[in-house]
Amino acid sequence: MKKGLIAFVIFLGALTAFPLIFHDPFTRHTLIMIMLYAAMGIGWNIIGGYTGQVSFGNAAFFGVGAYATAILLANYGISPWVGMLVGCFFSVALAIIVGYPCFRLQGHYFAIATIAVGEIMLLVFTNWGYAGGAVGIYMPILPESFMNFEFHTSKLPYYYIILVIFVAALGVCRLVEGSRLGYYCRAIKEDPDGARSLGINVQRYKMIAFSISAVITSICGTFYAQYVLYIHPTSTMDLMMSIQLCIICLIGGLGKLYGPVIGAFVFIPLTELTRVYLGSEGQGVDLMIYSLLIIILAIMRPQGLWAIFSKGTAK
Amino acid sequence: MEGVFIQTLVSGLLIGFLYALIAVGLTMIFGMMDIVNFAHGDYLMVAMYFSYWFFVLFGMDPLYSLPAVTLLLFGLGILTYYLLIKPIINAPMLSQIFVTFGVLIFLRGLAQFLWKVDYRMIPQTVLSGNIHLGDVYIGIPQLTAAAGAIICNGLLLWFLKKTRLGMALEAVSEDKEAARLMGINSDRMFALAWGIGIATVGVAGALLTSFYYVFPEVGANFGLIAFVVVALGGFGSVTGAFAAGIIVGLVEVMSGFLIAPQFKFMFVLALYLAVVFIRPQGLLGKK
Numbered sequence: 183m184k185k186g187l188i189a190f191v192i193f194l195g196a197l198t199a200f201p202l203i204f205h206d207p208f209t210r211h212t213l214i215m216i217m218l219y220a221a222m223g224i225g226w227n228i229i230g231g232y233t234g235q236v237s238f239g240n241a242a243f244f245g246v247g248a249y250a251t252a253i254l255l256a257n258y259g260i261s262p263w264v265g266m267l268v269g270c271f272f273s274v275a276l277a278i279i280v281g282y283p284c285f286r287l288q289g290h291y292f293a294i295a296t297i298a299v300g301e302i303m304l305l306v307f308t309n310w311g312y313a314g315g316a317v318g319i320y321m322p323i324l325p326e327s328f329m330n331f332e333f334h335t336s337k338l339p340y341y342y343i344i345l346v347i348f349v350a351a352l353g354v355c356r357l358v359e360g361s362r363l364g365y366y367c368r369a370i371k372e373d374p375d376g377a378r379s380l381g382i383n384v385q386r387y388k389m390i391a392f393s394i395s396a397v398i399t400s401i402c403g404t405f406y407a408q409y410v411l412y413i414h415p416t417s418t419m420d421l422m423m424s425i426q427l428c429i430i431c432l433i434g435g436l437g438k439l440y441g442p443v444i445g446a447f448v449f450i451p452l453t454e455l456t457r458v459y460l461g462s463e464g465q466g467v468d469l470m471i472y473s474l475l476i477i478i479l480a481i482m483r484p485q486g487l488w489a490i491f492s493k494g495t496a497k
Numbered sequence: 498m499e500g501v502f503i504q505t506l507v508s509g510l511l512i513g514f515l516y517a518l519i520a521v522g523l524t525m526i527f528g529m530m531d532i533v534n535f536a537h538g539d540y541l542m543v544a545m546y547f548s549y550w551f552f553v554l555f556g557m558d559p560l561y562s563l564p565a566v567t568l569l570l571f572g573l574g575i576l577t578y579y580l581l582i583k584p585i586i587n588a589p590m591l592s593q594i595f596v597t598f599g600v601l602i603f604l605r606g607l608a609q610f611l612w613k614v615d616y617r618m619i620p621q622t623v624l625s626g627n628i629h630l631g632d633v634y635i636g637i638p639q640l641t642a643a644a645g646a647i648i649c650n651g652l653l654l655w656f657l658k659k660t661r662l663g664m665a666l667e668a669v670s671e672d673k674e675a676a677r678l679m680g681i682n683s684d685r686m687f688a689l690a691w692g693i694g695i696a697t698v699g700v701a702g703a704l705l706t707s708f709y710y711v712f713p714e715v716g717a718n719f720g721l722i723a724f725v726v727v728a729l730g731g732f733g734s735v736t737g738a739f740a741a742g743i744i745v746g747l748v749e750v751m752s753g754f755l756i757a758p759q760f761k762f763m764f765v766l767a768l769y770l771a772v773v774f775i776r777p778q779g780l781l782g783k784k
Contacts, residue, residue, distance in 0.1 A: 236594055283774050289590045290533040291773050294724050298766040301721065305763045421717070425598065432595055465613065466713075469606025477599035480592040481584045 194349065201341045208458075210337045214409070216450045217348040218402055223430040223442025224351040225398030228358060230428060231437035233391045234371030235285070236293045238424045239300035242280075243273040243396040245307065245419030247403025252319040252413050253312075259322075262331035266404040273400035277392045285388045300421055307415040318414025321407065331408040340409050347405060351398045355439055358394065367391050368437070432476050500632030505754040506747070507633055511643040513746020518646035518701045519719055520726035520738045521653060522694030528733025529670040529690045530586060532593050536600035538720020540695050543604060544570050544702025545711045549617055552706075558623045560641070563703040567696050574695025578688045586687070601720075608713035616710040624707050638708035645704045649697060650739055657735060666690060670733065718762065722749075725769040731779030740780060 197217075201210050226240050250272055251265030284295045308316045324330040333339040358364045366387045369377040378384050407413050426449070434445030449472065456468040523537045544566050551562035559566075581600065585592050624638040657663040668676040669686040677683055709715070726745050730737025748768055753761030772779060 234591070236591065283770075287773055287777070290594070291728070291777065293594060294533070294728070295770060295773060297721065297724075298769050302763050302766050305760065309757075309759050425602065428595070428598070429602075436591065464610070466606035466609030466611075469602050470610065473599045473601075473603035473606060476595050477581060477603070480588075480595040480599065481581070 197345060201338055207337055208454075210341055212451060212454050214337065214341055214344050215454065216446045217344045218405060218409075219426070219430055219450050220443045220446035221344070221348045221351040222399050222402045222427055223434070223446055224355045225395045225402070226427040227431045227437065227442050228355060228367075228398075229388075229391050229395040231431050231435075231441060232358070232364060232371065233367040233388060234437075235388060235392070236428065237296045237392075237395075238293055238421065238428070239280070239296035239303075240395065240399050240427055241419045241421070241423040242276065242300050242303040243399035244403040244406070244423065245303060245415070246273045246276060247400030248407040248413045248418045249307065249313055249319075249403075250400075251404040251407045252314075252321060256319050256322055261329055262404060262408050263329070265407075266401055269400045269404050270397045273396040274393045277396035278389060281389045281392045282385075285385055285392075296424075297421060300419065300424055304415055304419050304421075307419065314414070316415065318412060318417070321411040323411070332411070340405075344405055344409075347401055352439070352443070354394065354398065358391075359439055363387060363390060371437070429472055429476055432479060433472070502754070504633050505750050507635060508639070509747040509750030510743060511635070511639045511746070512750070513743035514643040514646040514650075515701055515704065515742075516719075516722055516726050516745050517739045517742025518649055518697055518704075520723040520730070520742055521650060521735055522697040523723050524727045524730060524733055524735060524738045525670075525690055526694045527727065528735075529666070530582075530687055532582065532586075533597065533724075534600075534694070535594065535597040535720070536604060536716075537698065537723050538716030538718070539601050539604040540570060540573065540698045540716070541702045541705070541719050542608060542711075542713065542716035543573070544699040545706045545709070545715060546608065546612065547699075548703045548706035549619060549711045552619050552622075559619065559703050559706040560623055563645075563700065566703045567699040570699030570702075571692045571696035574691040574693070575688050577695065578691035582687070582691065583684070601716075605713050605716075612713065614713055616712045618710050619706060622707045636708060638704075642701075642704035642707065645700065649700045653693070653697065654735065662689070722765060725765050725772075727779075728769050729772050729779055734779065737780050 197213075200213060204210065222240070222244065225243075226237065229235050229237055229240075247266070247269035250269035251262045254260040254265040254268060255262055280296075280299050284292055284299070287295055307313055313319070321332070323334070324332050326333050326335065328339070331343075358367070366377065366382050369380070369382060370384050370387060374384055403418065406418070410417075430445035430449050431442050432445070433448055434443065435441030452471060453468045456464050456471075460467055519537070519541060523534055526532060526534050547566045547569055548559040548562055551557040551565065552559060555562075577600065581596055585596050622638065624641050626637045627634045628637060628640070629635070655663075657667055665676070665681045666686050666689060668679065668681060669683045670690075673683050676686075722745060726738055726741045728741075729744060730739070730741030745765055745768065749761050749765050752764035756764070
């Protein structure tokens with residue numbers, strides 16, 4: 183345990199010092215994306231990894247966070263930080279509305295239902311004029327400031343904001359893992375009927391896990407909207423994004439604290455590198471590599487890469 | 498107005514038969530081994546590219562290359578089973594989901610890599626043209642596709658209910674242990690189910706290529722529709738899938754006609770949710 187803490191402090195120190203040593207915008211951008219996806223992966227891991235409810239609709243929360251922020255800022259000039267809270271509110275509301283009926287479904291039925299919900303959200307936003315329709319929303323360009331959540335000259339402030347979000351997500355996940363909620367979630371994953379017979383309110387704890395997952399993902403959506411300053415339905419709530427979150431967790435290790443972190447560190451650089459080096463010629467190559475990776479992992483080693491790192495020290 | 502209504506009804510019916518054919522393989526595989534093939538729609542995409550390339554490279558019309566495409570997809574199904582599905586047949590559901598999802602991502606990535614994201618279409622096929630009955634126009638490719646789907650589904654039903662091999666397949670799907678005691682090799686039956694399940698998608702893809710664009714993501718919507726059909730018909734029910742395909746086709750075009758075309762797919766998805774919440778066993782499924 184102590185060794186783990188030291189490793190974490192070194193990791194955090196390295197992440198903090200990194201952009202001060204490397205000024206090149208591309209590496210900074212890559213790290214920002216890694217931390218963004220790691221945070222979202224942690225969000226997915228809480229419901230998908232720990233609780234065992236495979237959600238293919240988590241991108242919907244990302245979209246809700248991004249859209250709440252964008253609509254409030256572009257139409258009413260309200261600060262993105264308020265938008266972040268509003269986004270969280272709507273994401274939790276969505277998690278409850280969707281979760282309430284869907285969590286009665288088992289396995290495949292649940293997974294397909296989340297795809298259906300995600301696609302319905304995509305269609306609604308694509309056809310909703312108020313939210314910019316298929317074109318999406320351009321953020322108004324405001325003076326650089328923390329309150330405005332816009333920085334134009336350097337990526338550095340964005341880097342530290344996402345670092346805080348990422349570490350906070352990791353902290354929340356650590357808390358969940360060690361709490362009664364975490365034990366209940368793992369019990370639900372292993373044996374839902376057994377958990378119920380021990381008096382655990384299965385439905386309720388699934389909902390709580392889903393809501394936490396929704397909040398983390400929604401905050402990431404707000405960050406993304408302010409980082410890219412332009413959002414549209416397919417960039418924020420595509421099924422492919424939900425799938426990427428699952429891939430990240432599976433690569434790293436389902437239901438493991440650092441699983442999504444490892445997953446994001448493997449996944450995002452691969453995507454960025456194939457995009458840069460192969461360009462449009464290499465379109466699809468990154469997808470082929472991951473798919474092979476997840477097929478092999480799912481067949482040979484369902485515990486993910488984390489199991490390889492932690493071999494010997496596994497609890 | 499009435500003419501438009503009938504026109505819509507007819508086109509919904511025609512596409513519904515095709516949906517049934519796409520879904521039938523999915524439900525068969527699910528019924529036999531409790532595995533949902535998330536990549537089902539993407540095998541359709543592969544079949545459509547095969548048809549397309551048969552046309553471009555050898556000048557073969559999709560209708561004439563249909564047997565070849567079906568055979569290729571049959572082989573692909575068998576290969577998928579032995580390579581990927583057999584190792585995870587008793588694995589936790591999570592692994593099963595990720596393996597078939599991996600196939601989905603792989604096939605889409607491969608198609609993007611090989612053929613880019615362009616939309617391709619065969620300009621002139623032997624089936625081009627319309628027939629009209631009164632006010633109603635019916636495209637010959639669509640009519641042929643529906644007829645082909647009915648024939649293929651009929652053959653499949655006959656095979657499952659009347660032949661020894663088909664009955665063995667049904668027996669494994671009913672009760673694996675009992676079938677094994679009767680001397681049925683369930684492993685070979687699973688492989689056969691994958692072969693047939695993917696081959697039916699091959700037929701559907703070949704029929705579809707006569708009037709539909711081919712592009713790497715083409716399987717996404719058809720795959721989702723297949724899930725809706727399977728859920729509505731009852732997971733594992735071949736006859737259920739047939740009835741449900743027609744219902745889904747009608748729901749799609751009627752909601753497009755009565756409400757708004759851009760939302761028609763939403764109603765199809767909402768139908769899935771309604772079914773799994775209200776009647777999880779579907780129309781004809783076993784509980």
